[in-house]
Amino acid sequence: MKNDILVTDTQGLISRLRELASKGGRLSAITGVDLGERLEVIYSVDVAYTLHNVRIEIEPGVEHISVNDIFNNAWMPENELSEMFNVKIHGIKGQLLLTDEDMGKAPLLKSTRIEVLKGGF
Amino acid sequence: MTVTTVPFGPQHPILPEPVHVKLELEEEKVVGVSFEVGYAHRGMEKALETDYMKGIYLSERICGICSNIHTTTYVNAIEKIIGIEAHKRAKYIRTIMAELERLHSHLLWLGHAGEAVGFENLFMRLWDVREIVMDTLEFISGNRVQYAMNTIGGVRRDITPKKEKMVEDHMDKLEEKMIEIKRDMLTDYLLKKRTAGVGVLKKEDAERLGTVGPNARASGVPWDLRMTRYEAYEYINFHPIVLEGGDNLSRVVIRVEESFQAIDIIRQCLNQMTPGRTWYRYRHEVSGEAVARTEPPRGELFYYIKGNGTNILERVKIRTPTFMNLMVLPTILMGLQFADVPITILSIDPCFSCTDR
Amino acid sequence: MLKYTIKNIFKKPSTVKYPYEKRDTPDDFRGQIVIDVDKCTLCHFCEMQCAANAIEIDKENNAIKYKIMKCIACGECVDECPTEAMKIVPQPRKSGYDKSWKIIKVPRLEEKLERKV
Numbered sequence: 001m002k003n004d005i006l007v008t009d010t011q012g013l014i015s016r017l018r019e020l021a022s023k024g025g026r027l028s029a030i031t032g033v034d035l036g037e038r039l040e041v042i043y044s045v046d047v048a049y050t051l052h053n054v055r056i057e058i059e060p061g062v063e064h065i066s067v068n069d070i071f072n073n074a075w076m077p078e079n080e081l082s083e084m085f086n087v088k089i090h091g092i093k094g095q096l097l098l099t100d101e102d103m104g105k106a107p108l109l110k111s112t113r114i115e116v117l118k119g120g121f
Numbered sequence: 122m123t124v125t126t127v128p129f130g131p132q133h134p135i136l137p138e139p140v141h142v143k144l145e146l147e148e149e150k151v152v153g154v155s156f157e158v159g160y161a162h163r164g165m166e167k168a169l170e171t172d173y174m175k176g177i178y179l180s181e182r183i184c185g186i187c188s189n190i191h192t193t194t195y196v197n198a199i200e201k202i203i204g205i206e207a208h209k210r211a212k213y214i215r216t217i218m219a220e221l222e223r224l225h226s227h228l229l230w231l232g233h234a235g236e237a238v239g240f241e242n243l244f245m246r247l248w249d250v251r252e253i254v255m256d257t258l259e260f261i262s263g264n265r266v267q268y269a270m271n272t273i274g275g276v277r278r279d280i281t282p283k284k285e286k287m288v289e290d291h292m293d294k295l296e297e298k299m300i301e302i303k304r305d306m307l308t309d310y311l312l313k314k315r316t317a318g319v320g321v322l323k324k325e326d327a328e329r330l331g332t333v334g335p336n337a338r339a340s341g342v343p344w345d346l347r348m349t350r351y352e353a354y355e356y357i358n359f360h361p362i363v364l365e366g367g368d369n370l371s372r373v374v375i376r377v378e379e380s381f382q383a384i385d386i387i388r389q390c391l392n393q394m395t396p397g398r399t400w401y402r403y404r405h406e407v408s409g410e411a412v413a414r415t416e417p418p419r420g421e422l423f424y425y426i427k428g429n430g431t432n433i434l435e436r437v438k439i440r441t442p443t444f445m446n447l448m449v450l451p452t453i454l455m456g457l458q459f460a461d462v463p464i465t466i467l468s469i470d471p472c473f474s475c476t477d478r
Numbered sequence: 479m480l481k482y483t484i485k486n487i488f489k490k491p492s493t494v495k496y497p498y499e500k501r502d503t504p505d506d507f508r509g510q511i512v513i514d515v516d517k518c519t520l521c522h523f524c525e526m527q528c529a530a531n532a533i534e535i536d537k538e539n540n541a542i543k544y545k546i547m548k549c550i551a552c553g554e555c556v557d558e559c560p561t562e563a564m565k566i567v568p569q570p571r572k573s574g575y576d577k578s579w580k581i582i583k584v585p586r587l588e589e590k591l592e593r594k595v
Contacts, residue, residue: 001410026331028414029423029440044412044423049349051412073331073448077440097159097477107167114167178529178552246482249492263508269552277553278506305479402557 003052010065013043013056017070020045020052027071030078032085034110039085043067063088084108122147127459131160135237135463138473142450142466149459154451158476165478169437173199173407174273176434181267183439184475186226189218190417191439192271197351198413198426199273203405209353210397211275213390216353217288218261218270219415220383220390224295225254226418227376227383230470234373235306237464238315243306250298257291260284275400285391292384303377316369320453320465323367330449333442334420336469339375340367346416357389369468376470406430419443419470441475507568508551513542515584517563524555524564542582546571 007013025045033040035057041064043054058064066089068074081087082094086106095103106112125146131139139160145153165183169176180195181188193215200206207215228251235243255265261280262268270276280288306312322332327340337344338361345361347354362378364371407428414423420442427436446469453465494501503509520540525533532548533555556564 001412026328028331028421029425029438031425031438033427033436042425044425049346051414053412071331072329073445076444076448097162099159107164114164174527174554175529178550252492259507260504263504263506269508269550277557301482305482309479 001053003050005052005054007054007056010056013054014065014067014070016054017043017045017067020047020054021070023047025052027067027074027077030074030081032081032087032108034085034108036110039087041081045071058087060086063090065089066091068092124152129462129466133463135233135467136471137233138471140471140473144454144459144462146459151454151457151459151462154454156447156450158447158473161474161477163478166437166439170434172432173428173434174432176437177271177273178269180439181269183478184441184472185266186229186472187222187417187419187475188267189222189270190415190422193219193352194413194415194422194424195426196271196273197415198411198424199407201411201413202407202409202426202428203273205274207275208398208400210279210394211399212353213394214276214280214399215271216357217280217387217390218258218268219352220386221254221258221261223418224380224383225251225258227380228254231306231373231376234464234467235312237467238312240309240312243302246302250295250302253291253295253298257288260287272400272402273405274402275398277400279399280394285394288387289391292387296381296384299380306377307374312373313370315461316373316464316468319369319461320457320468321366321368322449322453326449326452327367330452331445332420332449333445334416334418334470335375335379336372336420336446336449338362339364339371341365346414346421349414351415353390356393357386359386369464372468372470404432406432407434417442419472419475420446439478441472441478443470443472443476447471447476503568503570505568507570508553508566509568510546510551510566510571511544511549511555512565512567513544513582514563514565515582517561518542518584519561520584521560523558523560527554527558529554540584540586542584544580544582546580547577 005016007016025047028044028046028051031042038057039060040055040057045052045054064087066074066078075092076096078089078092079094079096082089082092083096083098083103084106085108127144127146129142129144131141141157143155144151169179177192177195180191183191228247232244232247235247258268259265261284262270262278270278322336322340324341327337327342333344341363343361343363348361359382362375362382364375408430410427412423412425414421422442423440425438426434429435449469450466454462457465520535520537522535525535529552530548530550532545534543536543551566553566556566
């Protein structure tokens with residue numbers, strides 16, 4: 001995609017996002033993509049109608065940082081990322097759309113199978 | 122001072138869809154707000170990992186009010202991955218459908234807002250006038266909601282010259298009735314008294330919290346994604362409407378003005394359309410990733426699609442406008458009287474089926 | 479506002495009292511799907527394209543299973559069918575309780591040739 005920025009560690013991520021926020025950027029979305037072994041997180045920031053995508057790959061068991069100090073509207077997308085992919089994020093509770101019984105099941109990972117119930121028509 | 126917790130529960134006569142807002146009150150003034158969503162979660166992002174042609178019909182059924190713009194954005198993202206562009210006449214028809222949808226969504230919201238402040242006569246008049254828009258949509262596409270008009274590369278039904286004449290007549294009739302309603306609505310003493318100065322969203326807060334859509338434009342932030350000139354907006358002359366103020370009355374006035382602007386855009390499209398092809402059908406493999414963004418009636422819609430070389434998609438990510446607008450609620454509800462809470466929650470135009478997917 | 483209220487007393491109401499009165503539907507309204515069995519060749523194209531998985535083709539028994547309660551009348555099967563055996567008609571579907579499938583028998587090629595001769 002155009003305007004892709006690849007970072008390799010969390011220090012680089014924070015410095016890139018601070019730079020985009022100082023230019024007047026607005027956080028548009030936080031996307032998680034399951035690549036099998038690792039998980040890719042894409043932060044999409046909009047600066048004057050141009051979209052910049054900052055991409056980072058993280059390990060499944062490691063705790064990730066929160067960017068709520070840089071962009072104050074990041075806590076809802078981070079809650080959704082945390083419950084759908086089983087990622088622990090520092091300082092975020094991690095429950096938005098799923099009920100208490102379904103927490104921990106990580107529906108959007110490739111290894112989770114959804115059953116189609118028989119008995120319908 | 123004792124603090125009472127009152128639930129603005131999932132079921133309320135004002136709300137079109139369920140949400141749970143917990144209010145903490147101290148002598149009828151609001152001192153704390155927190156909310157929970159998820160009552161209409163259906164797992165659409167997992168269900169869209171299927172054949173990409175069948176996904177067009179599934180993405181339409183995420184929301185009932187803004188259904189056509191979801192398919193337009195989905196189809197735009199897939200067209201970017203494949204590398205094709207729609208025919209010019211198809212772009213004009215997609216723009217006409219998007220503006221007709223903006224009209225019917227704003228008229229629906231204005232009726233709800235009238236009911237929330239107790240002005241039920243306005244609700245009856247506006248929903249009667251809205252039937253003209255629904256009849257127009259039915260004659261063009263065959264359905265009143267969920268139109269099934271879009272496909273990869275164009276639209277599936279054409280607008281014949283007889284239908285073009287009918288759309289123009291309907292728009293003239295609609296504009297004449299809406300001018301009378303606007304005059305009666307904005308000179309009303311009670312509506313102004315209940316909504317002016319209540320629920321103020323300042324410009325710095327709107328920029329800091331990333332608000333989108335008419336909520337941001339009513340607070341002085343000139344943000345409109347139609348200025349990226351997608352679809353047929355590159356041939357049309359229009360500018361976004363921006364108001365200062367940021368209170369509930371500004372959010373009512375901006376939706377009235379945007380309805381008149383939508384009628385003007387439809388007339389420009391009908392004047393500029395030339396005869397031509399509208400669609401063609403062929404098969405492609407989807408391999409790669411792309412992002413598409415458009416402007417539904419409530420803000421900015423974001424679709425990210427990734428394909429892996431077969432006809433089954435790998436990841437579809439949808440970020441709807443109400444998902445970002447909801448985070449404004451703790452700021453605008455602080456310090457209000459308890460009786461002003463329903464109209465303030467309704468004034469950001471929430472659509473919770475889009476939020477929960 | 480007062481002028482509108484007084485004019486409104488003498489107008490008739492704008493509600494259509496369904497089912498005693500009915501509106502006219504336009505000519506290309508999405509009502510229901512009708513299958514012409516003489517033209518069908520059981521080629522599976524409509525089954526592959528159906529967005530709601532409402533058609534199943536059974537080649538051994540020469541039958542089409544049409545799940546009428548699942549159909550959303552989108553018209554993809556009408557656009558796909560190479561022999562134009564599917565048509566969309568503007569009569570609206572009636573509501574009901576019966577969720578069973580409709581099994582339509584398609585005559586075999588020998589029977590069609592016998593009839594022509």
